[in-house]
Amino acid sequence: MIDKKNIEKLLEQILAEKEVFPVLVKISQGNKISVFLDGVDGVKIEDCAFVSRQIENSLDRDKEDFELEVSSYGVGNKLLLPVQYKINIGRIAKSMLADGKTYKGKIIEADEERFTLETEKKGKKKSEKTKELITLTYDECRETKVIVSFN
Numbered sequence: 679m680i681d682k683k684n685i686e687k688l689l690e691q692i693l694a695e696k697e698v699f700p701v702l703v704k705i706s707q708g709n710k711i712s713v714f715l716d717g718v719d720g721v722k723i724e725d726c727a728f729v730s731r732q733i734e735n736s737l738d739r740d741k742e743d744f745e746l747e748v749s750s751y752g753v754g755n756k757l758l759l760p761v762q763y764k765i766n767i768g769r770i771a772k773s774m775l776a777d778g779k780t781y782k783g784k785i786i787e788a789d790e791e792r793f794t795l796e797t798e799k800k801g802k803k804k805s806e807k808t809k810e811l812i813t814l815t816y817d818e819c820r821e822t823k824v825i826v827s828f829n
Contacts, residue, residue, distance in 0.1 A: 680709050680744055685733070689713065692732045698725045701751040701758055709744035714751040718765050721750035756821040763788035763816075766824050771795065773814060773822040781812050782825070791815055793822075 682705050689700045698717035705711050713729060715721045730748040737744060757763055757771070763785060772782045773795065783795035792815045798807045 680705055680711060680737070680742060685711060685713070688733060688736055689729070692729055696725070696728075698729075699759075699761065701762065709742060711744055711746045713746075713748045715748065716751045716759075716762060716765075726750065753826050754823060756823050760788060760790050760793075760816065763793045763822070770825045770827070771822050772825055774820045775814070775818055776820050781814070783812065786811070 682703055685703050685705065686700065689703070693699055696717075697719060698715045698721050700713060701716045702714040703712070711733070713733070715725060715729065717725065726748045730746060733746055733748070757766065767785050767788060769785055770783065771785050772780060774780045781795055781797055783797035785793055786796045787794040792813055794811055794813045797810050797812055799810050800807055
């Protein structure tokens with residue numbers, strides 16, 4: 679079976695000078711390699727093709743056969759890396775904590791350990807709203823997803 683760590687190390691070399699980065703690498707039965715990419719300005723098909731060719735050229739099918747799929751991580755999937763929070767600053771997200779509590783707000787800040795959401799809290803009157811900053815660590819979140827809106 680192809681080693682996931684070797685693929686991750688290979689991706690690190692391939693993408694060292696690129697604006698895209700690997701979010702997730704999966705290797706399933708039958709040596710099916712799935713690589714999911716994200717990037718500061720999104721992921722273009724050319725990025726996926728480039729990574730696919732580089733991996734193909736680095737592995738020997740005569741030694742061990744494999745199937746390879748390289749694609750964009752996709753909108754609507756949960757954020758897995760601190761850099762994904764950073765590139766989504768200014769967007770609305772919903773975070774679910776390990777205890778089931780949820781927060782929805784605009785990501786306004788993110789670093790390597792935590793991120794901050796600006797949430798709206800309803801006041802006593804319907805028209806009354808106050809903003810509240812909630813800082814969460816990545817470890818305490820079960821998942822965070824960017825809410826896609828088309829307005």
